[in-house]
Amino acid sequence: MRKFTGDRLLFATHNKGKLEEMRALLAPFGITVLSNDDFGLPEPEETETTFVGNARIKAHAAAKATGLPALSDDSGIEVDALDGAPGVYTADWAETPTGRDFTLAMTRTWDACEKIAAPLPRRARFRSTLVLAWPDGHDEVFEGKAEGQLVWPMRGAHGHGYDPMFQPEGYDITFAEMDPAKKNQISHRADAFRKLVQCFEAKMARQNISGGSPYEPKLGYSRAVVQGGWCFVAGTTGADPVSKAFPDSVLDQARNTLATIKAVLEGAGFSMADVVRANYVITDAAYVEEIIPALSKTFGEIRPAAMMIVAGLVNPAMKIEIEVTAFKG
Numbered sequence: 001m002r003k004f005t006g007d008r009l010l011f012a013t014h015n016k017g018k019l020e021e022m023r024a025l026l027a028p029f030g031i032t033v034l035s036n037d038d039f040g041l042p043e044p045e046e047t048e049t050t051f052v053g054n055a056r057i058k059a060h061a062a063a064k065a066t067g068l069p070a071l072s073d074d075s076g077i078e079v080d081a082l083d084g085a086p087g088v089y090t091a092d093w094a095e096t097p098t099g100r101d102f103t104l105a106m107t108r109t110w111d112a113c114e115k116i117a118a119p120l121p122r123r124a125r126f127r128s129t130l131v132l133a134w135p136d137g138h139d140e141v142f143e144g145k146a147e148g149q150l151v152w153p154m155r156g157a158h159g160h161g162y163d164p165m166f167q168p169e170g171y172d173i174t175f176a177e178m179d180p181a182k183k184n185q186i187s188h189r190a191d192a193f194r195k196l197v198q199c200f201e202a203k204m205a206r207q208n209i210s211g212g213s214p215y216e217p218k219l220g221y222s223r224a225v226v227q228g229g230w231c232f233v234a235g236t237t238g239a240d241p242v243s244k245a246f247p248d249s250v251l252d253q254a255r256n257t258l259a260t261i262k263a264v265l266e267g268a269g270f271s272m273a274d275v276v277r278a279n280y281v282i283t284d285a286a287y288v289e290e291i292i293p294a295l296s297k298t299f300g301e302i303r304p305a306a307m308m309i310v311a312g313l314v315n316p317a318m319k320i321e322i323e324v325t326a327f328k329g
């Protein structure tokens with residue numbers, strides 16, 4: 001498999017929703033992601049009858065036009081009761097004389113199922129085929145899918161395309177009701193991306209992120225270290241971000257700490273939804289009850305693996321220290 005070693009990658013799409021998702025997926029690799037809009041590239045005609053065929057058209061056209069390695073995505077939703085339709089023609093079902101209308105496309109899809117009285121649940125899957133093409137004509141292909149069912153009426157305001165009518169397997173909310181970061185972990189595009197990551201091995205170099213503290217070089221640590229899809233955030237305490245003083249309340253310290261961690265993660269291209277482990281140090285066991293509001297608000301849904309230790313901290317004003325590890329794959 002050919003590896004991607006450059007710094008700039010063109011994501012050959014005109015779809016803003018896809019672009020946003022791909023930028024988030026590529027964030028840990030330190031690659032500048034450009035889009036068709038940056039070059040004013042026209043939308044090539046998708047004349048093939050397969051996802052891979054159309055993805056190849058898009059990636060090769062963009063690589064040839066710009067001289068840059070280009071990644072493309074061809075995707076769609078397949079409904080079992082409709083023998084896999086709309087499939088490769090998913091975008092076409094949204095076409096109207098005045099542009100794409102996804103409310104209409106979703107209504108058409110549901111109506112087609114109603115017309116044949118398709119039994120519930122109406123099983124469906126999103127498919128994504130990613131093609132990474134180089135200007136010399138070489139390409140690599142990666143396929144992904146997300147299983148689920150159609151739901152009606154449409155629900156949720158996030159995402160794009162058919163997201164409001166697609167409920168992924170194992171969830172009782174649609175892609176459009178889901179936190180976008182969560183969708184980006186379980187979607188068809190994320191599934192294909194996990195395979196594409198092998199091409200970025202050379203880009204998996206470690207990145208030390210500084211928070212600017214004078215103690216970092218003295219004590220020899222980083223606010224966070226990113227390695228591949230992982231972000232390791234250092235133990236973080238809860239000083240007020242403006243006054244730098246530690247509030248008396250352990251709950252306020254916990255809130256400040258979690259706000260700092262969130263900012264660090266987001267600066268590194270991760271989100272709180274990516275946190276897989278959280279370790280807590282509190283200086284008094286009685287603080288457990290007090291910090292519940294902050295912890296349940298932040299992690300009540302995310303539920304990282306966790307440990308809590310009661311121990312002393314380096315400054316007597318500190319009542320809590322939290323370290324987290326996040327993963328994006």
Ligand SMILES: O=c1[nH]c(=O)c2ncn([C@@H]3O[C@H](COP(=O)(O)OP(=O)(O)OP(=O)(O)O)[C@@H](O)[C@H]3O)c2[nH]1
Nearest residue numbers: 012013014015073074075076090091160161162163
């Ligand atoms: O609900 C959705 N959630 C998704 O995650 C998703 N991914 C793709 N799609 C839809 O499937 C068709 C792909 O067509 P498609 O691959 O030709 O893309 P596109 O024409 O929108 O952009 P481009 O990349 O071709 O420029 C389009 O109708 C997209 O809206 C999605 N719908």
Ligand SMILES: [Mg+2]
Nearest residue numbers: 014043046091
């Ligand atoms: Mg298209």
